[in-house]
Amino acid sequence: MSLHYIFFCFLLYFFVFVFVFVAANVLAAIxxxxxxxxxxxxSTNVADDLLLVVIVSIIIGGVGSIKGCLVxxxxxxxTHNYMNGIFPPLSGAVSAVLLMIxxxxxxxxxxxxxxxxx
Amino acid sequence: xISDILESLISRDKPRSSLLSVTLIFVLCVLAFLPFVIxxxxxxxxxxxxxxxxxxxxxxxxxxxxxxxxxxxSVISLCHAVFFAVGAYSVGIFAKNSDPNSAVFFxxxxxxxxxxxxxxxxxxxxxxxxxxLFFTMITFxxxxxxxxxxxxLSKYTGGLDGLTFDDGLPLFLSEKITIFGGHSYRIxxxxxxxxxxxxxxxxxxxxxxxxxxxxxxxxxxxxxxTSAIGFNTNKYRIxxxxxxxxxxxxxxxxxxxxxxIAIPNSYFNxxxxxxxxxxVVVGGKGTIYGAVVGAVIIIIMENYLNPALEVVFQSxxxxxxxxxxxxxxxILNGYREIVPIRRLFNQHRWPLYVGVFYIACVYFxxxxxxxxxxxxxxxKMPAFSWLFMKNKILVKNNISKIFNMIYKLAFFLVFVSxxxxxxxxxxxMFDDNGLWWILSVILTYLVGCSGILGGMxxxxxxxxxxxx
Numbered sequence: 001m002s003l004h005y006i007f008f009c010f011l012l013y014f015f016v017f018v019f020v021f022v023a024a025n026v027l028a029a030i031x032x033x034x035x036x037x038x039x040x041x042x043s044t045n046v047a048d049d050l051l052l053v054v055i056v057s058i059i060i061g062g063v064g065s066i067k068g069c070l071v072x073x074x075x076x077x078x079t080h081n082y083m084n085g086i087f088p089p090l091s092g093a094v095s096a097v098l099l100m101i102x103x104x105x106x107x108x109x110x111x112x113x114x115x116x117x118x
Numbered sequence: 119x120i121s122d123i124l125e126s127l128i129s130r131d132k133p134r135s136s137l138l139s140v141t142l143i144f145v146l147c148v149l150a151f152l153p154f155v156i157x158x159x160x161x162x163x164x165x166x167x168x169x170x171x172x173x174x175x176x177x178x179x180x181x182x183x184x185x186x187x188x189x190x191x192s193v194i195s196l197c198h199a200v201f202f203a204v205g206a207y208s209v210g211i212f213a214k215n216s217d218p219n220s221a222v223f224f225x226x227x228x229x230x231x232x233x234x235x236x237x238x239x240x241x242x243x244x245x246x247x248x249x250x251l252f253f254t255m256i257t258f259x260x261x262x263x264x265x266x267x268x269x270x271l272s273k274y275t276g277g278l279d280g281l282t283f284d285d286g287l288p289l290f291l292s293e294k295i296t297i298f299g300g301h302s303y304r305i306x307x308x309x310x311x312x313x314x315x316x317x318x319x320x321x322x323x324x325x326x327x328x329x330x331x332x333x334x335x336x337x338x339x340x341x342x343x344t345s346a347i348g349f350n351t352n353k354y355r356i357x358x359x360x361x362x363x364x365x366x367x368x369x370x371x372x373x374x375x376x377x378x379i380a381i382p383n384s385y386f387n388x389x390x391x392x393x394x395x396x397x398v399v400v401g402g403k404g405t406i407y408g409a410v411v412g413a414v415i416i417i418i419m420e421n422y423l424n425p426a427l428e429v430v431f432q433s434x435x436x437x438x439x440x441x442x443x444x445x446x447x448x449i450l451n452g453y454r455e456i457v458p459i460r461r462l463f464n465q466h467r468w469p470l471y472v473g474v475f476y477i478a479c480v481y482f483x484x485x486x487x488x489x490x491x492x493x494x495x496x497x498k499m500p501a502f503s504w505l506f507m508k509n510k511i512l513v514k515n516n517i518s519k520i521f522n523m524i525y526k527l528a529f530f531l532v533f534v535s536x537x538x539x540x541x542x543x544x545x546x547m548f549d550d551n552g553l554w555w556i557l558s559v560i561l562t563y564l565v566g567c568s569g570i571l572g573g574m575x576x577x578x579x580x581x582x583x584x585x586x
Contacts, residue, residue, distance in 0.1 A: 052262040055255050063252065089270050097263030101244055104256070108247035 049093060053080065056096045060103050062110025071111055075099060127320060129327040133407055135495035138488060142407065145414055149175065149312060153303040164301045168308060169376070170421045174413050175315040176373045181397040181409035182322050183365035188395075189404035190326055191358045192338040194254045196391055197241065197261035201363040203268070203385035204237065205230040205370025210380035211274060213286030220288040227371045231364045238363035242356040265386035280381030291375055304376075311372045318365055323406050325361065334358055338404075393420075400479045402486025411487050419472060427465040436460035 036042055057076045061068025076096050083095035090098060103111065125132070133139040148155060152171050156164050180202060187193045208230030209223065216222045245256045268275050275281065284292075291310070294302040325331055336344040337351050345351045374380055384390075393416065401412025430436070440460040461467070483490040 049262075049266075052259055056259050059252070059255055059259065090267075092270065093266035094263045094270065097259050100256070100259055104244055104247065 052093050053096055056100045059100055060110060062112040062114055065110070065112040065114040068110055068112035068114070075103075129320070129323045131323055131327045131406075133488075135488075135491040137495075138407065138411075138491045142410060145410060153297050153305060153308070157298045157300045164303070166421070168303060170417060172308065172311055172373070172376045173421070174417045175311050176369045177394070177397060177413040177417055178409050179315055179318055179369035179372075180366055180394050181401065181413055182319060182406050183362040183369075184394050185398050185403065185406060185409055186322065186326065186334070186358055186362050188398055189402075189408075190331060190334040190338060191355055193355055193359065195241075195245075195257045195359065196254055196388075197257040197264070198362070198366055198394055199386055199388075199390045200261050200264045201234040201238065201366035202370040202373075202390065203264070203380075203382070204234040205367030205372075206374035206380045206385050207268070207275060207281075207370075208233060208367075209287075209371045209374045210281040210283050213283035214281055216286055218285065218287060218289050220290065223288045223291075223375070227368065230367045230371050234363040234367035235360045238359045239356065242359045246352055246355055261386070261388075261391070265382055268382050268386065275382075276380070278382055280379055280384075282379050284378050287375060287378065307376060311376060314368065314372055318368060319406070319410075322365065326406060330354070330357075396476060398486075400476070400483070400486060402483075402488030402490075405486070405488045408486050408488040415487075419475065423468040423471060424465050427463060427468050427471075431463045431465055436463040439463070 057072035061072030079095045084091040212226035245253045291307040295305045296302040397412035401408030
């Protein structure tokens with residue numbers, strides 16, 4: 001284990017890390033512009049409640065699976081929007097969490113489990 | 119005889135460091151006689167000092183119970199603040215809908231405890247089917263959902279505006295007593311909180327030093343082996359989460375009985391959760407004493423850094439610091455308007471110093487302050503001699519003493535400058551000086567990258583050492 005080897009390792013690690021992070025953020029920015037086109041109004045706290053929805057749809061779909069994210073996002077968006085008409089006290093973020101709990105009781109690793117979670 | 123009783127009070131889990139035991143005794147004495155200390159020393163702002171002391175007590179409880187989860191069982195939960203809020207709201211709702219009555223108050227605390235135990239049982243039953251990061255994400259989702267649920271049930275909880283219940287609490291909690299003919303204090307309310315903190319703290323010490331605590335530590339070290347020995351690890355995890363939830367709910371009840379208001383933002387907020395986490399990390403994971411040290415330092419900093427900086431900003435020190443840029447012999451001469459050093463001492467910059475303190479703590483006290491103090495005591499080193507000593511890890515790497523010091527200092531400076539750049543850069547966005555804005559963005563990027571690089575070098579170096 002020479003110093004050169006370590007240096008090379010960490011350069012590689014660094015660039016992969018940067019690439020993944022940049023790619024994810026670019027996709028998030030595209031999502032943001034689509035969201036802005038749809039909603040028409042903007043404020044600094046648009047993304048406050050969004051993190052919960054994102055995390056819940058990832059968990060529902062299964063961590064590490066893109067297909068699962070699609071299914072999870074559709075389910076979360078449907079409950080998020082239509083729960084208000086069915087039972088108002090459980091609308092919004094609560095409905096997303098309840099959906100997550102229901103699905104995790106059924107299949108604990110998400111709908112499309114890919115990564116082995118330890 | 120007396121020492122035996124004292125040792126059994128702290129469950130024979132001694133601080134194991136003289137500096138630490140002196141600090142703990144000092145904190146205990148000051149908290150125990152706080153109203154008298156304020157009057158004797160003639161401090162100003164007795165209300166704020168008392169509120170800080172109550173916050174310290176409450177956060178000691180919260181951090182110690184969170185330490186049972188994160189430090190002893192290595193379950194990282196992000197919904198600890200939910201239990202805090204459950205305790206506060208159960209006291210609040212009962213006090214709002216009843217006359218002043220001690221029995222109702224204590225029953226509402228018990229109801230808060232039982233509700234939070236049930237909730238933590240449900241959370242652990244759902245969440246513990248998966249481990250680690252997954253569990254953390256689930257608890258985060260549950261915490262966010264709970265906040266919006268409470269905001270939605272505005273009929274009972276008052277929604278986002280919250281509840282105020284000045285009239286419903288028992289009379290002894292609002293009774294004010296004048297001490298030494300000076301200010302008047304809510305003595306009974308303060309000592310209720312203080313003694314509850316002491317008793318629960320000793321209970322938690324007892325818990326982690328019992329056979330039950332040994333099993334929790336075994337789960338932290340190696341879960342597979344623990345289950346192979348024959349312990350039902352999930353059962354132990356669920357019990358630990360329930361106990362931590364109950365203690366957090368008691369802390370919430372105590373805090374609500376002091377500030378007499380229950381708002382979602384002051385109980386459910388992620389910042390409360392992060393404060394608890396930082397207290398545990400700064401104080402020391404895996405030691406209940408770490409909660410005391412961390413809570414005292416961080417709560418005092420959050421309450422008193424702003425006024426302290428105000429004093430500094432109104433003195434002539436910031437202008438003197440800025441003078442470096444006007445000194446004709448300095449290479450920085452002429453950049454006075456571009457680098458606004460004096461703005462760093464504005465009192466609105468206090469989060470900057472808090473952030474620098476966190477980073478410094480993580481770098482220099484990787485096992486927390488208590489862990490470092492114990493390490494010194496074990497090596498029989500006098501305190502603070504580490505500045506002039508070779509680091510054991512790096513000595514093996516044949517890196518000299520001076521380089522080691524520079525190494526540490528460099529990382530420290532890198533992070534300091536990163537934070538400074540970000541803050542001053544953001545602030546000067548509102549100026550007309552476009553050049554400084556662009557420069558600061560570029561510098562922020564470069565410095566941030568070098569900080570990450572430095573951290574990776576550091577990490578790889580340590581990893582290499584452990585392999586050898």
